[in-house]
Each structure stands twice: as structure tokens, then as C-alpha cells.
Amino acid sequence: MSPWVLHVDLDQFIAAVELLRRPELRGRPVIVGGRGDPTERAVVSTASYEAREFGVRSGMPLKVAVRKCPEAVLLPVDAPLYEAASQQVMDTLRAQPGAVVEVLGWDEAFVGVDTDDPEACARRIQADVLAATDLHCSVGIGDTKIRAKIATDFGKPQGVFRLTRDNWFEVMGERPTTALWGVGSRIGARLAGLGVETVRDLAAADPDRLAAEFGPSMGPYYGRLGRGVSSATVDDTPYIPRAHGREVTYQQNLSDPAEIATAIGSLAEQVVKDIAAEGRPCMRVHLKVRFAPFFTVARSRKLAEPTYDPGLIGDTALDLLRALHDDRPIRLLGVRAEMVPPEGGYDDQTRRTARDPRAAG
DNA sequence: TCTGGGGTCCTAGGACCC
DNA sequence: TCTGGGGTCCTAGGACCC
Numbered sequence: 001m002s003p004w005v006l007h008v009d010l011d012q013f014i015a016a017v018e019l020l021r022r023p024e025l026r027g028r029p030v031i032v033g034g035r036g037d038p039t040e041r042a043v044v045s046t047a048s049y050e051a052r053e054f055g056v057r058s059g060m061p062l063k064v065a066v067r068k069c070p071e072a073v074l075l076p077v078d079a080p081l082y083e084a085a086s087q088q089v090m091d092t093l094r095a096q097p098g099a100v101v102e103v104l105g106w107d108e109a110f111v112g113v114d115t116d117d118p119e120a121c122a123r124r125i126q127a128d129v130l131a132a133t134d135l136h137c138s139v140g141i142g143d144t145k146i147r148a149k150i151a152t153d154f155g156k157p158q159g160v161f162r163l164t165r166d167n168w169f170e171v172m173g174e175r176p177t178t179a180l181w182g183v184g185s186r187i188g189a190r191l192a193g194l195g196v197e198t199v200r201d202l203a204a205a206d207p208d209r210l211a212a213e214f215g216p217s218m219g220p221y222y223g224r225l226g227r228g229v230s231s232a233t234v235d236d237t238p239y240i241p242r243a244h245g246r247e248v249t250y251q252q253n254l255s256d257p258a259e260i261a262t263a264i265g266s267l268a269e270q271v272v273k274d275i276a277a278e279g280r281p282c283m284r285v286h287l288k289v290r291f292a293p294f295f296t297v298a299r300s301r302k303l304a305e306p307t308y309d310p311g312l313i314g315d316t317a318l319d320l321l322r323a324l325h326d327d328r329p330i331r332l333l334g335v336r337a338e339m340v341p342p343e344g345g346y347d348d349q350t351r352r353t354a355r356d357p358r359a360a361g
Numbered sequence: 362t363c364t365g366g367g368g369t370c371c372t373a374g375g376a377c378c379c
Numbered sequence: 380t381c382t383g384g385g386g387t388c389c390t391a392g393g394a395c396c397c
Contacts, residue, residue, distance in 0.1 A: 033365085034365070041363090041364080041365080042364095042365060043363095043364065043365050043366095044365095045365085059364080059365085060362090060363095060364080061362065061363050061364050061365095062364095063362070063363070063364090064362045064363070064364085067362075077365090214371090214372090215371065215372055215373095217370090217371065217372085218370090218371060218372085241368080241369095242368085242369070242370095243368075243369090244367090244368090245366085245367075245368080246366085246367090247365080247366060247367085248365095248366085249364095249365060249366085293363090294363080294364070332365090332366095334366085336368090353368095353369060353370080355369080355370085356369085356370075357370075357371075358370095
């Protein structure tokens with residue numbers, strides 16, 4: 001028996017959940033996003049595999065998606081429905097004998113198991129999830145979290161793939177650094193500037209050079225990513241959130257000061273509901289503004305006293321906005337409340353996030 | 362083509378103190 | 380008159396992920 005990390009990822013999760021209540025749409029291109037209105041400012045949450053064949057991708061503006069695939073069926077996002085389906089999936093994972101489950105999002109989780117046959121474990125998870133929810137998933141098997149996470153991509157859809165120290169370079173060595181979890185286009189470009197193009201290059205890069213470019217924490221972390229080295233400990237300790245925020249993109253840009261004040265007040269009230277449910281008051285207020293056409297600014301301020309008062313939070317956000325505002329119309333407003341940490345701080349009481357650079361490799 | 366909403370973490374640089 | 384080195388706190392900004 002040896003420890004394995006499994007990464008379970010539901011296939012086209014949101015679209016698949018919608019298809020369960022609309023089976024007549026099966027086989028047709030389906031796009032879920034916004035309020036389901038392609039003329040509105042919104043993006044694609046998930047596209048079915050049929051829609052992906054037309055080039056539709058998550059994060060794409062709905063207007064663009066519809067242009068690429070005019071015959072697609074457009075559906076509005078129904079978060080509570082996906083939340084409920086997600087609960088069923090996670091409960092199924094927790095019911096696996098000996099499994100430790102670390103939830104990463106609605107549609108994915110790490111599962112830690114002790115076994116001689118991780119493939120059999122993976123297949124049983126797929127069968128149990130399908131039986132309980134009618135949803136298909138893919139499973140990545142790894143000897144570290146990052147390897148398990150990346151392995152899943154090679155298993156999709158409905159498959160199982162194993163990625164370990166033994167086949168890491170064979171599978172990943174010649175791929176671009178952006179194939180790694182946590183390396184996006186910006187970091188990829190900066191790495192390329194250092195002559196680091198592939199995963200193999202990154203694995204071989206001098207840690208001191210990486211530290212000089214990215215700092216003492218992130219530099220060596222990227223080096224470890226290149227080797228597939230990360231924590232292998234699956235942790236089911238409940239995660240304690242740091243902050244709650246609300247943001248809204250307005251269909252019509254805001255310019256009237258009274259309208260703006262009302263909008264911020266409403267965001268502050270929603271945020272207070274969330275932090276009150278958490279039981280920890282707001283310590284710091286963050287404001288995010290997107291001016292038209294597409295220019296985003298963020299500001300924040302620490303409060304003199306922690307508070308649950310939406311008036312105070314809203315006024316602070318408004319104050320931060322006034323220091324920025326010069327009559328440009330506003331596309332988006334966001335108010336975020338950073339909560340007072342629990343006694344003893346976060347590190348003592350909560351697990352680290354799965355992608356935390358400090359987590360030991 | 363026109364870009365959502367929910368988050369997390371790291372780094373740089375200034376202010377301030379000893 | 381000009382000036383160090385270390386530490387902490389704070390804000391702004393960048394990057395990434397689902």
C-alpha cells in the first residue's frame with residue numbers, strides 16, 4: 001500500500017448539469033453563461049463538447065461565442081443548481097473508503113488514498129459518481145498534487161491518466177511552461193525572456209536566477225513546478241475564507257454620482273451579509289473599478305475598527321472611489337471586505353491553498 | 362471580438378521606528 | 380550636517396485559478 005493523490009474533475013460540469021434537466025438538448029451545442037442573453041455583457045461559463053468544436057471556450061464573451069456557433073442553445077447560469085450537484089459529487093467522494101477529500105471548486109477535488117491499485121480506485125470513483133449523479137468525470141493519478149492535477153487533462157473526457165516522477169518529463173518535458181498549473185501567459189513570457197521555453201528548461205533552470213527574476217518565494221516555486229514537485233498531502237481541513245466580495249458589471253455604464261453611491265451601498269450590504277454569516281467583521285475595504293472602455297483600478301484601506309456596518313464599508317469604498325473618479329463612465333464596481341483573521345492567524349488553523357508556493361515539495 | 366464574478370497569494374516601495 | 384541598517388506596517392499592483 002502506498003499513498004496516491006487522485007484529482008477528480010467533472011467533465012463539462014455546468015453544461016452536463018444543465019443537460020440532466022434538459023435531456024432533449026443532448027448532442028446539440030450548449031453554451032451556459034450570464035443570463036443567457038447574447039446581447040448582454042457576459043462570458044461563457046461552460047460550453048458543451050459539441051459547442052467547443054466550433055471554438056467556443058470558457059471565458060469568451062457571449063457575443064463572440066454566438067458568432068462562432070449561431071445554432072448553439074444558450075442557457076443562463078443557475079449557481080444554486082450547480083452547488084447542489086457539487087455537494088452530491090463531493091459526498092460521493094467522501095464516501096470512498098479511506099479517502100481524504102480536498103475540495104478545489106464546484107467541479108474538482110483532490111482525493112488522497114492509500115492503495116496498490118490507484119487505477120482501480122479511480123474507476124470506482126468514476127462509477128460511483130456516475131451512479132449517484134449521472135455525471136461523468138476524469139481522474140488524474142499522481143505522486144504529487146501538481147502531477148495529479150495535470151494528469152487529469154490527459155484523461156479527459158471520462159478517462160484516467162497516471163503522471164509520476166517516472167513519466168513526468170516524457171509527458172511534459174517538451175510542453176510550454178504555460179501547460180503548468182500556476183504559469184499563465186505573463187509568467188510564461190517572462191520565463192521565455194530568460195530562455196526558458198519548455199517544462200524541461202524550467203526544471204533545469206538555476207533557482208538563483210529564477211529567484212532574481214520572480215522573488216525568493218515564487219522563483220524557486222516555479223522551478224519545483226517544472227519538475228512536477230509539490231506537496232502530496234491531501235488536506236480535508238475546512239478552508240477559512242479571507243474575504244468576501246461582490247462585483248457587478250453594468251449593462252449600461254454608470255456616470256450619475258447618485259446612481260454610483262446607490263450601487264456601492266447595495267454592494268456593501270451584500271458583502272456584510274456574507275461576512276456576518278462567517279462571523280468575522282470587516283477589517284479592510286477593497287474597491288475595484290473598471291472605467292469604460294476597459295481600464296481597471298483597485299484601491300484598499302484598512303479600517304480604524306473592524307465593523308459589520310454596511311454604511312461605513314460603503315462610505316469607505318465611496319471615499320476611495322472619489323479619490324480616483326474623474327467623470328469617466330464606470331463599467332464595473334466591486335466591493336470586497338477582508339475579514340479579521342481568526343485567533344492565532346490563518347496558518348495555525350487552516351490548510352494552505354493547494355497552490356500555495358510555501359507548501360513544501 | 363470584446364471581454365463575469367468569485368477568490369488567493371506575492372512583491373515592491375514608502376512610512377515610520379529604533 | 381549627513382547619515383546606517385534592521386524591522387514592521389501599509390498600500391498599490393500584478394498574476395493566477397475556477
